[in-house]
Amino acid sequence: MKLLHHIGAYFIMLRLVFIKPTKAKVMQKLIFQDVQDLIIGSLGIVGFLSFFVGGVVSIQTALNIESPLIPKNLVGFATRQSVILEFAPTFMCIILAGKVGSFITSSIGTMRVTEQIDALEVMGINSVNYLVFPKIVSMILLPLVINISMFLGILGGYAATLYGGFSSSADFIEGIQMDFEPFHVAYAFIKTLLFAMVLATIPSYHGYFMKGGALEVGKAATVAFVWTSVVIIVLNYFVTQLLLA
Amino acid sequence: MIELRDIRKSFDGVEVLKGISMTFEPGKTNLIIGQSGSGKTVLLKCLLGLHQPDGGTMLFNNRAFGEMDDDEQRTLRREMGMVFQGSALFDSMTVLENVMFPMQMLTKQSETAIRKAAEEVIERVNLVESNHKLPAELSGGMQKRVAIARAIVMKPKYLFCDEPNSGLDPKTAIVIDNLVREITQENNITTVINSHDMNSVMEIGDTILFLKNGVKAWKGSKELIFKTDNKAICDFVYSSNLMKKVKEMYQ
Ligand SMILES: Nc1ncnc2c1ncn2[C@@H]1O[C@H](COP(=O)(O)OP(=O)(O)O)[C@@H](O)[C@H]1O
Ligand SMILES: [Mg+2]
Numbered sequence: 001m002k003l004l005h006h007i008g009a010y011f012i013m014l015r016l017v018f019i020k021p022t023k024a025k026v027m028q029k030l031i032f033q034d035v036q037d038l039i040i041g042s043l044g045i046v047g048f049l050s051f052f053v054g055g056v057v058s059i060q061t062a063l064n065i066e067s068p069l070i071p072k073n074l075v076g077f078a079t080r081q082s083v084i085l086e087f088a089p090t091f092m093c094i095i096l097a098g099k100v101g102s103f104i105t106s107s108i109g110t111m112r113v114t115e116q117i118d119a120l121e122v123m124g125i126n127s128v129n130y131l132v133f134p135k136i137v138s139m140i141l142l143p144l145v146i147n148i149s150m151f152l153g154i155l156g157g158y159a160a161t162l163y164g165g166f167s168s169s170a171d172f173i174e175g176i177q178m179d180f181e182p183f184h185v186a187y188a189f190i191k192t193l194l195f196a197m198v199l200a201t202i203p204s205y206h207g208y209f210m211k212g213g214a215l216e217v218g219k220a221a222t223v224a225f226v227w228t229s230v231v232i233i234v235l236n237y238f239v240t241q242l243l244l245a
Numbered sequence: 246m247i248e249l250r251d252i253r254k255s256f257d258g259v260e261v262l263k264g265i266s267m268t269f270e271p272g273k274t275n276l277i278i279g280q281s282g283s284g285k286t287v288l289l290k291c292l293l294g295l296h297q298p299d300g301g302t303m304l305f306n307n308r309a310f311g312e313m314d315d316d317e318q319r320t321l322r323r324e325m326g327m328v329f330q331g332s333a334l335f336d337s338m339t340v341l342e343n344v345m346f347p348m349q350m351l352t353k354q355s356e357t358a359i360r361k362a363a364e365e366v367i368e369r370v371n372l373v374e375s376n377h378k379l380p381a382e383l384s385g386g387m388q389k390r391v392a393i394a395r396a397i398v399m400k401p402k403y404l405f406c407d408e409p410n411s412g413l414d415p416k417t418a419i420v421i422d423n424l425v426r427e428i429t430q431e432n433n434i435t436t437v438i439n440s441h442d443m444n445s446v447m448e449i450g451d452t453i454l455f456l457k458n459g460v461k462a463w464k465g466s467k468e469l470i471f472k473t474d475n476k477a478i479c480d481f482v483y484s485s486n487l488m489k490k491v492k493e494m495y496q
Binding site: 115 | 290293294295319322323325327329330331333334335336337346347349350351
């Protein structure tokens with residue numbers, strides 16, 4: 001029952017995002033700020049994680065092929081597939097649910113508990129549009145971040161393979177070019193965009209409608225992280241079923 | 246002028262305002278006093294349109310809020326300024342940006358005109374040389390001044406202040422109270438102030454509405470508050486040892 005109430009309130013909020021827009025000049029500034037905080041601010045952690053996890057994926061693959069019958073280029077192939085299909089789009093978005101999501105929930109939640117949202121409403125400003133719209137727009141850039149994650153993930157795999165001596169450079173490169181399906185990249189970007197919208201809106205919902213004080217801001221951020229990751233994982237299942245199966 | 250007739254408001258079946266009627270006059274500082282939890286903030290938020298009352302009528306210069314269409318309500322909103330309890334300054338903006346913000350959002354004036362208007366009100370609240378500071382760099386009293394400046398920059402007809410001096414030392418509190426009063430008189434604003442502080446009552450209590458458990462338990466002024474023998478208001482006024490002492494010496 002409670003869940004239904006939240007789902008209803010969430011969609012009502014989404015509708016409010018797109019009506020009674022804020023002045024373009026002001027909105028532009030808000031969007032730049034959010035691109036800075038949400039997108040640029042995530043590049044470091046995403047790059048770092050991608051490089052190392054890509055490395056681990058290739059080591060694991062290499063260690064699991066003992067049989068001489070399996071071609072050495074499989075290491076590159078497996079790294080490419082897992083990075084492009086799941087690791088970069090899904091795993092990174094879960095990480096960002098923690099980073100970007102808790103930032104969104106706590107910044108909007110703090111505005112709620114300190115009555116800054118009431119102050120906006122008193123001025124006759126559509127606070128939902130003012131706060132959530134710029135986050136949605138800046139998160140449209142998320143596929144770029146995921147693109148970088150893919151590149152660095154594969155690069156990490158390449159580096160680990162060479163450093164560990166699991167296969168030759170030529171084998172690895174042959175592997176990452178083998179049976180390449182451009183649609184897989186499209187699939188990854190489509191789901192990234194979907195996750196981006198989830199990442200922008202569910203944490204916003206939890207911040208916007210929170211009650212209480214500073215302590216509850218922290219709690220709201222945790223709850224928002226849980227729900228954002230659950231929704232991403234479930235959506236991932238359905239999108240994969242729909243697009244690849 | 247604001248007139249309230251039988252305003253009611255409940256949350257989850259609990260009645261917080263149980264039929265409040267009152268008139269708030271322009272050019273005066275109208276106080277709503279009462280203990281914490283007596284419904285002062287809820288009443289103020291009803292006036293602001295942040296809460297929808299469950300029943301009753303609110304008249305702004307004789308026009309019922311409920312009968313206005315969206316456009317008229319929006320126009321009315323622009324005639325209101327609000328000073329929130331915790332100041333509610335936008336913490337990512339400087340003092341000047343905070344004060345310019347309502348005008349940037351709601352008027353079509355040029356940036357220079359807006360800046361000039363903002364600088365004028367900042368000067369009016371005696372806050373110079375802090376224009377480029379962030380709210381976090383200001384003291385509580387200075388934050389209140391910025392909040393007041395932001396509330397009056399659009400030249401409102403109605404000004405609402407939720408405990409404008411809470412969290413301030415007594416001296417600063419009185420300075421803020423009197424600043425609000427001066428601005429009210431200069432511009433003939435209908436000002437409604439929430440307070441639980443007897444100092445404010447004594448300084449600026451032109452008219453006083455005393456709320457107790459969501460009911461209007463008493464109304465009057467700072468002159469009348471010491472002459473009444475209404476039990477509820479006496480309990481409130483003489484709750485501190487200081488006030489008890491003053492009463493003994495006076496008698
Ligand atoms: N949004 C809300 N939802 C539920 N209850 C509320 C809400 N706002 C206020 N209340 C309740 O209304 C009562 C009066 O609160 P309030 O007006 O804030 O008191 P105060 O006189 O201290 O300003 C309190 O019991 C409070 O719990
Ligand atoms: Mg209050």
